[in-house]
Amino acid sequence: MDRSLQERLKPVLAEARSEKGRRLPSERELMTRFGTTRITLREALNALEAEGRVYRENRRGWFVSPPRLRYDLLACLPFHEMVRSQQRSARTLLLSAEEVMAPAVVARRLGIAEHAPVYRICRARLVDERRVLYVEHHLLPSCFPQILEFDLARESLTELYRREYGIRVGRVSYELGTCVLSSAGADALNAVRGSPAQRISRINHDQNGRAIDCDDEYWRHDAIELTLSAAPQGGEAIRTS
Incomplete structure (x- = not known):
């Protein structure tokens, strides 16, 4: 080189x-x-x-590449709120919203049978009019009947859960990794297939501990800076090695 x-x-x-x-x-x-x-x-x-x-x-x-967006995993802020809090502009594009059969990985995450019906919502998200995030959501229809009828380009899923279904997210499980963009992700982000990406997979649990949805976020790898702020429990000091 x-x-x-x-x-x-x-x-x-x-x-x-x-x-x-x-x-x-x-x-x-x-x-x-x-x-x-x-x-x-x-x-x-x-x-x-x-x-x-x-x-x-x-x-x-x-x-x-523009400045990276700071993404605090523990803050659990909705996308638009997170972006605007950093004086940037946010926009969401709805790519598809339909009922599908649950793939094996989604079924495992949600504790349902493989090929059971789930709602799949695919969206592209923009920061300062640049497409930086492709996300696939999978929701349990039993928890969110008729949610596909809402304007999912404008509505926050978290807000819909609370306002329309009385469900709030009580616990979140994350899995982080690097990958390359698939055809769907590349098309959504106007990127070249195989471009590097940061993957953030999440399982949301409601206030009763039930898994209600999961999603896979595929970020352009230069678009975000992951941060994590934690406080010690029980007044103990955080130990480092």
Whole structure:
């Protein structure tokens, strides 16, 4: 890999960062400017993407990554509230909402039989008009009858649960990991299939301890910074090693 090209590209990133669209010149322009080949240029851009400095949108080109969103797992804030609390703009796009048969992993999480009916809601979520999150929700129909009739692009599921069904989230289980975007995720985020992503899987339990839904969030890996704030229980000091 030509690391010197990565360094020579950094002033280009600074120039693009000052522009409204944060878009880099085309690959052809960059090849001419630096006297390099497409393969070498791609290697340098891919390395910068892995560092979270740039990202690629399918058929649109390369862009400088904006500041990361801080995602506090324990705060459990709804998406729009979390984004707006950081003086950013948020928007949700509903991609699909339907009843499907529960895949094995969803059935295990919710404690139901495989292929039992569940509601699946797929949404894309935007920060400052950039598509950064693809999420698949799976809900128990017995807990949320007719919820698919609501405006799921505008409504917070957490708020719907409380207002329409008298259900509040009492406990959340998380599973974190890295992955690459599937076709569905890539299409939703205008990304290239196989692009790196941060996966956050969650199981929500109601006030009685019953698993009521689960979701899988697929974030562009440069879009968030995961944080965790915890206080010791029983007045004991937190130990570190």
